[in-house]
Amino acid sequence: MQPAKILPKSAFPGWIDFLKRSYTVVGPKAMHGQTVFGEIETADDLTLEYNQSVIPPKKYLVPQREVLIEYKLDGTEVEAKFNEEATVVFGVHTCDLHAIKLLDLIFSKGFTDQHYAAHRDNTIIIGYECLTTCGPESFCRSMGTASAPESAYDLHIIDMGSDYFIQIGTERGEALFTGYDGVFTATEPDYARMNGTLSDKWQRFPYRLDVDVTEIPDLLAESYHSDHWQELADICLACGMCTQVCPTCYCFDIRDEVDVTLSVGKRVRSWDSCQIDSFALVAGGHNFRETRAARQRHRFMRKGKYQFDATGMVGCVGCGRCATACLVDITPIKTFNELYRRQQQQPEEVEA
Numbered sequence: 284m285q286p287a288k289i290l291p292k293s294a295f296p297g298w299i300d301f302l303k304r305s306y307t308v309v310g311p312k313a314m315h316g317q318t319v320f321g322e323i324e325t326a327d328d329l330t331l332e333y334n335q336s337v338i339p340p341k342k343y344l345v346p347q348r349e350v351l352i353e354y355k356l357d358g359t360e361v362e363a364k365f366n367e368e369a370t371v372v373f374g375v376h377t378c379d380l381h382a383i384k385l386l387d388l389i390f391s392k393g394f395t396d397q398h399y400a401a402h403r404d405n406t407i408i409i410g411y412e413c414l415t416t417c418g419p420e421s422f423c424r425s426m427g428t429a430s431a432p433e434s435a436y437d438l439h440i441i442d443m444g445s446d447y448f449i450q451i452g453t454e455r456g457e458a459l460f461t462g463y464d465g466v467f468t469a470t471e472p473d474y475a476r477m478n479g480t481l482s483d484k485w486q487r488f489p490y491r492l493d494v495d496v497t498e499i500p501d502l503l504a505e506s507y508h509s510d511h512w513q514e515l516a517d518i519c520l521a522c523g524m525c526t527q528v529c530p531t532c533y534c535f536d537i538r539d540e541v542d543v544t545l546s547v548g549k550r551v552r553s554w555d556s557c558q559i560d561s562f563a564l565v566a567g568g569h570n571f572r573e574t575r576a577a578r579q580r581h582r583f584m585r586k587g588k589y590q591f592d593a594t595g596m597v598g599c600v601g602c603g604r605c606a607t608a609c610l611v612d613i614t615p616i617k618t619f620n621e622l623y624r625r626q627q628q629q630p631e632e633v634e635a
């Protein structure tokens with residue numbers, strides 16, 4: 284890894300202006316009492332000390348709605364559309380960095396998703412170390428996501444009071460300082476201060492799951508026939524909000540939108556939700572996940588087991604967004620802990 288940089292906070296606005304000359308810069312902004320990721324014009328637009336953003340920064344890699352191809356209906360032209368906008372995404376929390384790492388694995392498994400790859404290639408990720416937990420619904424420490432995964436960021440920023448300690452993740456991250464003279468190479472005392480800042484933070488990050496993250500895939504497998512899925516279904520509104528705000532949900536629908544002239548069309552993909560009753564409706568009218576209980580089970584199985592089986596990473600990063608968004612208070616903390624409690628109460632099988 285390249286030596287880290289020190290950026291005095293007094294030089295931070297100038298660096299943002301410098302980046303704006305070459306990139307669209309987006310980051311966390313305050314809006315109506317919430318935090319949303321959006322384009323920034325100056326450093327003043329940024330809210331770096333934020334609790335969880337409503338929608339995760341994954342929207343820059345997997346947009347809510349994206350045109351995949353444009354075509355003429357007579358078949359003479361078909362053009363694939365790819366993102367080409369050079370963008371810097373600023374201030375990504377560590378849990379969202381883990382989510383991006385998971386999306387990288389998912390979208391490159393088997394056939395690489397070229398549209399995701401184009402977004403990834405044109406998007407520079409700057410992480411921001413959380414020094415306090417986002418709120419009572421976040422459980423990043425329990426999920427092992429309260430520290431930044433090196434493979435997901437280009438730069439990673441740690442607030443050290445009067446200046447920022449900036450870890451270099453990639454060459455293109457380091458290149459963001461090329462031609463900017465307000466930054467310095469970190470020295471040994473800077474590394475010592477940074478290590479002190481990181482070790483101090485843990486007292487502010489409680490464990491909120493009773494079960495260890497490594498046991499979650501087996502817990503889910505053993506809970507497949509649990510009565511708890513029906514108990515969740517009895518209150519679930521099937522609104523789909525939990526999946527819309529989740530940084531690791533990526534299920535999509537694809538539709539063709541044909542112009543009123545019937546001469547040109549677009550193929551568009553947009554976010555979908557496994558909690559919506561029509562999600563698993565297939566040709567012939569069969570719905571293979573018709574009940575809310577089946578859909579709730581699928582959601583948690585997918586987070587806790589299926590994505591782990593596919594990638595080696597548990598599919599929940601503990602951000603807590605789904606819990607905040609859910610009107611009936613269905614939360615991963617309560618669900619995982621309740622499944623664990625029931626598992627612990629089961630009598631041990633006695634071998635014959």
Ligand code: SF4
Pocket residue numbers: 525528529530531532586598599600601602603604605606615
């Ligand atoms: S399931 Fe909930 S807590 Fe887990 S990553 Fe998704 S939104 Fe965050």
Ligand code: SF4
Pocket residue numbers: 518519520521522523524525526558608609610611612613
């Ligand atoms: S947000 Fe809550 S009520 Fe809505 S689908 Fe998800 S679990 Fe059900």
